Amino acid sequence: MPQLIDGKAISAQIKDEVKEKVRQLKEQGISVCLAVIQVGEDPASSVYVGNKKKACAYVGIESLSYELAEETTQEELLSLIRELNEKKEVNGILVQLPLPGHIDEDAVIRAIDAKKDVDGFHPQSVGALCIGQPGFVSCTPAGIIELLKRSNVEIAGKECVVVGRSNIVGKPMALLLLRENGTVTVAHSRTKNLKEVTKRADILIVAVGKPKMITGDYVKEGAVVIDVGIHRNENNKLCGDVDYEDVSPVCSAITPVPGGVGPMTIAMLMYNCANSVCLQ
Numbered sequence: 001m002p003q004l005i006d007g008k009a010i011s012a013q014i015k016d017e018v019k020e021k022v023r024q025l026k027e028q029g030i031s032v033c034l035a036v037i038q039v040g041e042d043p044a045s046s047v048y049v050g051n052k053k054k055a056c057a058y059v060g061i062e063s064l065s066y067e068l069a070e071e072t073t074q075e076e077l078l079s080l081i082r083e084l085n086e087k088k089e090v091n092g093i094l095v096q097l098p099l100p101g102h103i104d105e106d107a108v109i110r111a112i113d114a115k116k117d118v119d120g121f122h123p124q125s126v127g128a129l130c131i132g133q134p135g136f137v138s139c140t141p142a143g144i145i146e147l148l149k150r151s152n153v154e155i156a157g158k159e160c161v162v163v164g165r166s167n168i169v170g171k172p173m174a175l176l177l178l179r180e181n182g183t184v185t186v187a188h189s190r191t192k193n194l195k196e197v198t199k200r201a202d203i204l205i206v207a208v209g210k211p212k213m214i215t216g217d218y219v220k221e222g223a224v225v226i227d228v229g230i231h232r233n234e235n236n237k238l239c240g241d242v243d244y245e246d247v248s249p250v251c252s253a254i255t256p257v258p259g260g261v262g263p264m265t266i267a268m269l270m271y272n273c274a275n276s277v278c279l280q
């Protein structure tokens with residue numbers, strides 16, 4: 001049986017560390033506040049936003065909630081962001097994605113003050129990551145690095161293959177692994193002979209958005225497998241991008257779905273919020 005990389009336990013540990021940091025900041029008279037904006041009522045987004053607010057309450061970060069109607073205009077949203085940028089007492093601004101089709105997501109992300117960009121999506125945050133300067137790092141890939149480190153998986157010198165090249169996961173993931181001195185390959189939908197590429201990986205990170213796409217024959221014996229996907233199958237059961245049953249006998253360590261990468265995203269958001277005070 002492979003080692004189970006327990007995202008639930010590791011995220012709880014990180015949230016407790018953040019809670020302690022927030023307590024120390026409070027002792028110095030510094031409070032931390034996150035503004036959370038949701039446009040429309042997408043049910044999945046509502047669950048995520050609810051969980052983010054709950055995590056804030058747990059670690060002692062104040063949260064301000066802005067629930068805007070689906071028909072909110074882009075200008076109205078941008079105007080709210082500008083207002084929050086100016087507010088000294090607001091340390092972090094998070095706009096839950098996806099946004100309704102009539103709003104340009106890139107324009108919204110760009111409008112957030114990079115010093116308050118706790119999601120790490122702003123071009124300035126991404127650029128800083130790229131050239132090794134301080135800035136916010138996208139929460140899911142940052143959480144994966146924590147999962148690996150806290151499970152004693154060495155990254156330096158290892159063959160790391162990231163499947164998926166999204167702005168939120170794949171690209172920042174590759175940059176973070178590089179920063180940890182991994183040898184990094186990014187594979188994607190146009191990669192030829194994908195199996196040959198993934199079979200080189202000592203550390204395989206899968207963020208493709210296709211249920212159970214990665215089976216045992218994509219994985220090298222003894223590899224560490226990180227599954228970013230989350231899907232609900234026809235029996236209403238959760239599964240990832242990795243076929244867990246098929247890959248388990250081949251790998252040395254694996255993240256389950258649920259309870260692997262998922263809980264890490266919110267823990268790292270809390271970490272970014274507490275850290276925002278230092279960047280400001």
Ligand code: GUN
Nearest residue numbers: 094095096097098119139
């Ligand atoms: N939608 C799905 N994941 C995320 C995330 O990490 N941040 C934001 N803002 N929206 C999301």
